[in-house]
Amino acid sequence: MSNPKPLAGKTAVVTGAGRGIGRAIALGLAKAGADVAILARTESELLEVSGRITALDVRCHMGLVDLADPSATETACGALVSDLGNVDILVNNAGADLELGQVADSDPEKWWRTIEINVRGTYLVTRFLLEHINEGGKIINMSSGMGLRAAARQSSYTVSKAGVHIFTECLANELWPRKIDVNNLIPGPVATDIFNRERRPERYTPEEVLEKFKDELPPGFPPQERIKHPDEVADLAVSMATQPVGGSTGQTFSLARRPF
Template identity: 35%
Template sequence: MELKGKIALVTGAGSGIGKAAALRLAAEGAKVAALSRTADEVEKTCAEIKAAGGQSIALTADTSDEAQMRGAVAQLTDTFGGLDIVVANAGINGVWAPIDDLRPEEWDKTIAVNLRGTYLTLHLTAPHLKRHGGSIVVISSINGTRTFTTPGATAYTATKAGQVAMVQQLALELGRHGIRVNAVCPGEIDTNIGANTDSRHREETEVPVIWPQGDIPIGGKAGKSEDVAEAILFLASERARHITGTPIWIDGGQGLLR
């Protein structure tokens, strides 16, 4: 077990990539604090970890709310006594619409969850990581880093580009403390996030390009959350001890077509 004795926080751990990451880190011996806005979902994640013989606590918080996140991090450290790994995964697609139709409050919500939420997660956990070093993994996207063709996804794309910029800035800032900071940038992954996306007037924002059949070179279909979890495990482990400030694309080559 390569993470035995390590303590990890995974945000957005109630489903999809976050849940897969929480289960994978726990399977390698990490004590996992699984955080989500939805108590029922994250408690199920913890129950699966415990059923497999792991240790886990469920934390309920909105990552964009400072008071809630401060309380969640305090609960984590009170329970486990420290922190070694942070997986900042919580995020939303938000509203995808033409820029003149995208309302300010819709823009603000996407920025709040994806950028402010990432900032608060790292702002509140960095003091604990500085004590002994550790690993931060931010879940970004191919959008805003490799591709810019998702119709109407201006707010989402801006946040994902911003996350990678944050990762690279913090890799330099936190390196002296033995903290590595990296990003995982998934392409199309088989999760439920797409079902929660509000898309309007798509015909006004589609890029007039005919994509190759299948669209994803490896296998021609979406990846799995478990594929992303393997990359997260690698970056969290000592195997990645000389890697920092690096985005890793998990997209089956999808981004190379765009």
């Protein structure tokens, strides 16, 4: 029988864990037995996730932080290490897609803020936790198929994810002597609030998004794609986190249904 708690005794950090994919991954890692630190800006969402994690009899550290802010991120990383100790699994998941227009119509502030959150945030958390990541550790960076293929709109998101993608390879090359594996996860389209193009104040649940797009994919998606529940991404992330030491590094694990 397979071990139901393969991550017992391990400590994980998940950024952007208040909702969507990050929330599902944080809960998946906690179910697998890991203590989990969760970082994001929205307190109510982190409180909800934290309650679910501690109900699983593992420890949870909650850090309210804007990951585009270097000093706040350094403080948040220090606090989580003080609370939970060294880290075995880091999931750089937090991300945003703030500028949907064409370059000619884009807002320079939103364009750059997307890069700051997605690329700089991933770099900052990694930078401040690196000395506290144990041998045999795993870093999982949330990439996107859009980082591998140009889109007609959303250039800031596309550029940011291309940056995350190659950052993974840089880190993998630097960290293999420490036996830390670094890989990209491409989730393909997933039912989260990132599909909330109307920017309505209340969040969409995965079930609402799946219902909304059950008959037709949003424009721009190839017909073979399928919008997935965040739990499907969590399953892959937990599987990546439980790989033996010395497994894949500098690689990309994808749930997308088209080749890149």
